Amino acid sequence: MTHLSVKLAGAIDPVAAASPAKKSAAVETESFADELSQTFAAARSKVGIGVASQTGGSSQANVVRQNPVAVIAPVPAAIDKVTPPPPSPPTVLSDDAYWAAQPAAVQQLRNMDDSYQRATLGAQLASQGYSIDTPVMIWGWDPQLTTQLRQSFGYTWVPSAMQAPITAAPGITGAGITPYDPNHPPPGSISV
16 A cells, blocks of 8 residues: 655654755655645636635635645536526415316316226317316326426426327427427417
8 A cells, every 4th residue: 555645834844854865855745735736726726616715815825735625626527508497486276276267077077086987088078179187187186286396397388188298398408309488388288
């Protein structure tokens, strides 16, 4: 196992003080520490990382020598940045208000216990032109929580049953991706 010993600048090595041959090693170590701290300081400044001074106004090199544990953040690889749209304020919508806003034919889905019958009626209503919110009306998800979750992800609309699915979440773009358009929902889609 190899051990590397680096002395801090200004530290007194009793062996180096007693032996002239050892004195040159301490000078080399000090030069190495200076060079290393300057290299780290230059690298940190290139990526925008600063080291706060703990000695009241001393240079970054002195801070590294006096406190050899410096925090260096990893530099992320170059990636396409995805900026999600700002979240909308959540809509407070009770279950009763949600279902009361639906046409009478769609309201039947709320109290159906048999999931197969609910899915069959939902598909029939969707084929007749009703907007069917599959997670809420067919799968039985909570309308308020589902709406809040959609809003938190930046959705302003979602497809109703039998409409084409969304191919990319809000804010995702790239080659071959059809981006989500929050301002132009397809006819018959579910408003969020």
